[in-house]
Amino acid sequence: xxxxxxxxxxxxxxxxxxxxxxxSLLALIVAIFHLSEIEQFLVLxxxxxxxxxxxxxxxxxxTYICAAGVWQRTLRHVGYARSLLSLVPLGLAKLFTDQVxxxxxxxxxxxxxxxxxxxxxxxxxxASVFLVGFFSFYIAYLLVDLSDVALLWLHHHLSSVxxxxxxxxxxxxxxxxxxxxxxxxxxxxxxxxxxxxxxGVTAFLRxxxxxxxxxxxxxxxxxxxxxxxxxxxxLDAITLWMSFYVLGHxxxxxxxxxxxxxxxxxxxxxxxxxxxxxxxxxxxxxLSLLGVPVEAALAATLLLRGFTFWLPMAPGLWLARRxxxxxx
Numbered sequence: 001x002x003x004x005x006x007x008x009x010x011x012x013x014x015x016x017x018x019x020x021x022x023x024s025l026l027a028l029i030v031a032i033f034h035l036s037e038i039e040q041f042l043v044l045x046x047x048x049x050x051x052x053x054x055x056x057x058x059x060x061x062x063t064y065i066c067a068a069g070v071w072q073r074t075l076r077h078v079g080y081a082r083s084l085l086s087l088v089p090l091g092l093a094k095l096f097t098d099q100v101x102x103x104x105x106x107x108x109x110x111x112x113x114x115x116x117x118x119x120x121x122x123x124x125x126x127a128s129v130f131l132v133g134f135f136s137f138y139i140a141y142l143l144v145d146l147s148d149v150a151l152l153w154l155h156h157h158l159s160s161v162x163x164x165x166x167x168x169x170x171x172x173x174x175x176x177x178x179x180x181x182x183x184x185x186x187x188x189x190x191x192x193x194x195x196x197x198x199x200g201v202t203a204f205l206r207x208x209x210x211x212x213x214x215x216x217x218x219x220x221x222x223x224x225x226x227x228x229x230x231x232x233x234x235l236d237a238i239t240l241w242m243s244f245y246v247l248g249h250x251x252x253x254x255x256x257x258x259x260x261x262x263x264x265x266x267x268x269x270x271x272x273x274x275x276x277x278x279x280x281x282x283x284x285x286x287l288s289l290l291g292v293p294v295e296a297a298l299a300a301t302l303l304l305r306g307f308t309f310w311l312p313m314a315p316g317l318w319l320a321r322r323x324x325x326x327x328x
Contacts (some may be wrong), residue, residue: 052246059239060307066231067091071112073224074132077215078125089319090115095232096309096316109133111320127211132225134180135216138173140229145169148261151254157290162262169265183209236260236308240283243303249296251287259286259297260304280305 068087075082093115094108109130116126149166152158215221234257241256263282270278280301287297 052242055242056239056246056303056307059235059242060312063095063232063235064088064091066228066235067094069228070133070136070225071116071129073221073228074129074215075116075121075125077218077221078128080121080125082119086119092312092316093319093322096312097320109137124211128215131211131213132215132221135177136222136225136229138177139222140226140233142170142173143226144230144233144261145265148258148265151258155254165262165265165269169269172269184211184213233261233264236264236304239307240300240304243300243307244296246303247296247299249293249300251292251296251300255287255290255292259283259290259292262286263301 065084065088068084068091071087071090072082072084090112094112096108097111098108112133113126113130116129117123121129145166149158149162152162237253237257237260240260241251241253244251244256260283263279263286266282267279280298283301283304284294284297287301288294
């Protein structure tokens with residue numbers, strides 16, 4: 001692990017500024033090409049009831065707390081307790097990065113690893129935190145996906161298209177989890193030669209494969225972290241649900257929940273930066289199929305995107321850049 005620990009800071013010093021610049025450039029390009037969406041969001045804010053907007057803001061703040069809670073619980077288990085408040089900025093930076101660079105949560109998790117190293121957590125412990133966060137995220141994602149299918153079945157709205165999307169996503173998760181276990185068993189020596197040329201990738205994978213997996217067998221820790229990951233999904237769905245109240249068009253929560261989860265799955269399977277276009281299409285399409293007027297569905301989805309990305313863009317970008325600084 002000593003070599004891995006030395007390789008980690010070196011890799012980040014080498015590639016950190018490039019990643020930071022790429023994040024900034026991508027965020028700027030997206031903002032420019034989606035000015036109309038930002039303008040529509042600002043119009044919706046101006047026509048909304050302030051008390052409901054406060055609830056939306058509180059719900060989104062809670063998502064960052066849930067994300068930070070996953071790392072806090074794991075760090076406590078490995079003997080490096082940190083306050084929840086000190087990890088919340090890292091939660092905002094992670095969720096921002098996950099949206100800018102859609103990779104099934106991996107891009108944000110790498111940023112978290114960098115941030116924890118900067119907080120003087122040993123590399124081996126950071127790798128354990130990553131493993132727990134990685135598996136708890138995908139377990140939670142699979143559970144909410146299955147609950148989505150179950151709710152649609154209970155309400156007699158389950159279609160072959162939904163089953164196909166949910167099935168594809170399940171296969172996607174299985175492939176990712178299998179790849180992780182394969183890497184841990186075989187190590188980086190079995191990686192393709194072209195991938196080994198990227199020292200940053202090999203340094204990251206070396207730490208990852210050397211991480212002890214014993215925490216994954218701690219049932220109580222996994223229950224807590226999976227619960228917190230599910231909490232992020234629920235809070236985002238609640239934000240969308242409350243957006244309909246802001247618009248004066250209440251919608252049953254189960255409809256909003258299944259639409260949000262399905263839109264998230266579609267955006268994950270179609271890795272377009274920020275999920276822009278794929279998420280909106282999935283959300284509006286599913287909501288309209290379940291009886292919600294297209295105009296209300298689109299307006300509520302725009303409000304959700306505003307609170308989950310456009311409003312946190314500036315602080316999220318600043319925090320992400322801070323975590324990617326060259327100095328430790």
